[in-house]
Amino acid sequence: MKPYVIGIAGGSASGKTTFALALSDALRGLDTLVMHMDSYFKPERQRPRSRAPITGKTYLDDNHPLTMDLPKLADDLAKKIAKGRRQVIIVEGLLTLHDPAIYGQLDLKLFIDCRADERIVRRLRRNMESGLKFDQISEIYLDLVRYRHDEYVEPSKWRADIILNGSSPSNIALELIANDIKGRFP
Numbered sequence: 001m002k003p004y005v006i007g008i009a010g011g012s013a014s015g016k017t018t019f020a021l022a023l024s025d026a027l028r029g030l031d032t033l034v035m036h037m038d039s040y041f042k043p044e045r046q047r048p049r050s051r052a053p054i055t056g057k058t059y060l061d062d063n064h065p066l067t068m069d070l071p072k073l074a075d076d077l078a079k080k081i082a083k084g085r086r087q088v089i090i091v092e093g094l095l096t097l098h099d100p101a102i103y104g105q106l107d108l109k110l111f112i113d114c115r116a117d118e119r120i121v122r123r124l125r126r127n128m129e130s131g132l133k134f135d136q137i138s139e140i141y142l143d144l145v146r147y148r149h150d151e152y153v154e155p156s157k158w159r160a161d162i163i164l165n166g167s168s169p170s171n172i173a174l175e176l177i178a179n180d181i182k183g184r185f186p
Contacts, residue, residue, distance in 0.1 A: 003081055004184055005105055008092040009156055010112030011149050012063065013122035015166040019112055019174070020092040026178035030087045030185060035077065037093020040068045052143035059140050063148035065095055074101035081105060087185055097156035110177075111157045114166030116146065 006023070010016045017036065024032045041047070041062070050061035061067055073091070080089055096102055097109055120141055127137045157163060164173055 001087075002084060003086045003089045004107050004181060005077070005081060006088065006090045006108045006110065006181070007096040007102065007106040008090065008110045008112060009094065009096040009098070009153065009160070010166060011114060011116070011119050011153050012094065012145060013119045013126060014112040014114035015169060016092045016094075016112050019110070019164065019166075019169065020090050022169075022174055023178060024088075024090060026174055027088055027181060030182065031085070032088040032090065033080065033086045034090045034092065035073070035080075037068060037070075037073060037091070037096060040070065040073045040093075042067060042069055050144060053147055055143050057139075057143055059144050061144060061148070063094060063145050063152070065099065065152060068093075068095070070095065070099045071101065074099065074105070077102065077105055088181060094153055095156070097159045098152050103159065108177075108181075109160045109162075111160035111163045112166040113157060113163050116149070118167055 008016050008020050020034050020036075024034050044060065047067040048061045048064050049058050050064060051058050077089065077091060080086060091102060091106070096106075097111060103109070120138070123141060124134060124137050128134065162173075162177070164170070
């Protein structure tokens with residue numbers, strides 16, 4: 001039987017990984033695999049550098065489609081589907097609904113929507129815990145990340161089957177989605 005493939009997209013720090021792991025946990029009893037797009041980042045020297053539209057500064061652009069090996073992710077996903085060893089595969093990442101080769105393999109498309117102000121606060125907390133400074137994080141976000149979000153991530157929201165609230169995650173939504181998926185496996 002072909003695995004049921006779920007794609008989860010959303011902006012930086014919207015709650016994609018949190019929801020993917022919660023969904024995987026809610027699907028206990030099914031053989032589930034979570035694939036993280038972040039695992040497909042290219043080595044830093046191969047990632048694009050981009051000029052910020054307003055300031056003109058150049059940054060390592062970790063929110064551009066060329067920064068990740070999306071063809072490899074699409075190929076790995078296709079191989080896992082073909083093997084049929086898993087019942088459910090969850091793919092989560094910024095560009096899950098943007099990339100045609102990944103999108104075309106998805107049975108259920110989810111988008112975690114979260115306001116930009118909340119996402120930047122979450123991003124600040126997360127990246128500061130990793131040792132980055134407030135000024136570094138906020139500068140790249142304001143100079144480049146938010147533009148990449150508008151260019152690649154936000155338009156993909158309208159390709160989703162379901163848009164979920166990333167600001168106030170709903171246990172009801174999680175339960176409904178999990179129960180629908182479980183119902184596909186007698």
